[in-house]
Amino acid sequence: MALLTLGAYTTSVLVAGNVTPPLPVFVALTIAGCVGAVFGVIVGLPALRLRTFYFAMSTLGFATIVTQIALAWQSVTGGGIGIAGPEFPAPFNTAWGYYYLCLTFAGICAWMSANVGHSRFGRALIALRDAEVAAEATGISKPRMLIAIFLFAGALAAFAGGLFASLQTYITPDAFTFDLSVLFFIAILIGGRGSILGPMLGTIILTILPEIAAPLAAWSTFLYAVLLLVIVLAMPGGIAAMLDFRNRRPLASHRAIVPRPAALGDIWRKTGGGKTESNKTLKLRASC
Numbered sequence: 522m523a524l525l526t527l528g529a530y531t532t533s534v535l536v537a538g539n540v541t542p543p544l545p546v547f548v549a550l551t552i553a554g555c556v557g558a559v560f561g562v563i564v565g566l567p568a569l570r571l572r573t574f575y576f577a578m579s580t581l582g583f584a585t586i587v588t589q590i591a592l593a594w595q596s597v598t599g600g601g602i603g604i605a606g607p608e609f610p611a612p613f614n615t616a617w618g619y620y621y622l623c624l625t626f627a628g629i630c631a632w633m634s635a636n637v638g639h640s641r642f643g644r645a646l647i648a649l650r651d652a653e654v655a656a657e658a659t660g661i662s663k664p665r666m667l668i669a670i671f672l673f674a675g676a677l678a679a680f681a682g683g684l685f686a687s688l689q690t691y692i693t694p695d696a697f698t699f700d701l702s703v704l705f706f707i708a709i710l711i712g713g714r715g716s717i718l719g720p721m722l723g724t725i726i727l728t729i730l731p732e733i734a735a736p737l738a739a740w741s742t743f744l745y746a747v748l749l750l751v752i753v754l755a756m757p758g759g760i761a762a763m764l765d766f767r768n769r770r771p772l773a774s775h776r777a778i779v780p781r782p783a784a785l786g787d788i789w790r791k792t793g794g795g796k797t798e799s800n801k802t803l804k805l806r807a808s809c
Contacts, residue, residue, distance in 0.1 A: 522580075522581075522584040522697060522701060522702040522705070523560075523564060523580065523583040523584035523586070523587045524557045524560060524561055524564070524674075524675050524678035524679050524682065525678050525679070525681060525682040525685060525697065526584065526587045526588060526591065526682060526694075526697040527553075527556060527557055527560055527587055527679055527682065528553045528554070528556070528557050528678060528679025528680060528681065528682025528683050528685075528686075529606070529682035529683060529685055529686035529689075529692055529696075529697070530591055530598055530604070530682075530686075530692070531549070531552065531553040531556050531557075531679065531682075531683070532546070532549045532550055532553045532606075532607050532682070532683030532686055532687075533604045533605065533606050533607055533683075533686050533692060534597055534598065534604065535548075535549035535552060535553070536549045536607040536608075537604060537605060539596070539597050539598075539604075540597060545610075546607045546608065546609055546610070546683075546687075549607060549683065550607075550680055550683045550684075553679045553680065553682065553683045554676040554677075554679050554680045555676065556679060557675040557676050557677075557678055557679020557680065557682070558672045558673075558675045558676040558679070559675070560675060560679075561671040561672055561673075561674055561675015561676065561678070561679075562668055562671050562672055562675065564579075564580055564583050564671070564675070565667055565668070565670075565671030565674075565675075567579045581699075581702065584697070584702065588694045588697060591694050592694045599693075601693065601694065602693070603691055603692055603693030603694075604691070604692060605690070605691055606686035606687045606688070606689050606690050606691055606692055607683065607686060607687050608687065609622065609687060619687070619688070622684075623684055626680070626681075626684065627721075630677055631717055631721065633673075634717050635717055637670075637673070638717060642666070642669070645661045645666055646666055646670060648661060649661060649663055649666060649667075650715075704727060704745075707723070707727065707745055707748075707749050708720055708723035708724045708726075708727050709723060709759075710723070710749060710752060710753065710759060711723040711726060711727070711748065711749065711752050711759060711760060712724070712726075712759050712760055712761055713756075713758050713759020713760055713761030713762050714759065715758075716759075716761040716762075718761045718764070719759045719760060719761030719762075722760050722761065723759070723760070726760075727745075730744070730748075
């Protein structure tokens with residue numbers, strides 16, 4: 522959320538010309554991506570020492586700091602009044618043009634993430650996630666890996682923030698609430714973390730669900746909670762894990778693990794019926 526807010530305000534301020542001469546919107550988006558990459562590393566540095574819940578709390582704290590700065594820096598961000606979002610040139614200034622722009626950006630992000638995930642770098646990140654000590658023992662540098670991935674994630678988040686600011690047409694600190702952070706979190710859990718398809722499916726579901734359940738708008742929070750509870754209990758891996766038929770299929774017959782009691786008997790006899798001490802050790806004990 523912090524990087525999304527940072528990207529939205531950076532793009533809007535650069536296009537409006539509150540600090541520098543007004544810049545074209547695509548140039549402002551590029552600069553916002555670079556700013557997001559730098560601050561992505563700053564936010565991610567606590568990940569070198571913090572874990573799980575504590576790291577999540579540090580990111581929420583940084584999001585609060587960014588929101589408070591946007592609220593207090595009135596000469597640049599407009600404070601509580603806000604600032605106009607960037608406007609894209611033709612043909613992206615129409616609803617369909619903007620839709621195809623966002624769809625193209627989402628496709629590029631998915632393609633880049635898939636390339637990273639299937640590369641040697643991605644496999645090293647998976648190793649750090651699943652077995653950190655073993656990964657570092659094999660020579661994988663955890664600081665270098667995390668800094669690189671936070672650079673990448675920060676740039677994408679800030680770029681998405683610029684697109685979000687244009688969608689809102691006018692942004693204030695109230696547009697970046699804690700509820701929006703929770704919505705992102707729910708989308709990842711519903712879709713399935715550790716995959717590229719999962720968060721995309723979760724985002725699509727949470728975008729369509731309010732339109733379908735519009736008569737139940739007063740119960741939206743309750744519906745989100747029930748949906749999250751059902752997903753966690755019934756499908757801990759999310760929708761993506763349920764759709765991953767390739768990894769769910771059983772092993773082939775020639776790869777299946779077949780018990781061999783005879784082999785256990787051979788091992789028992791070779792070890793002298795469970796005696797693990799060698800003859801040399803026994804002789805040393807007898808001499809003592």
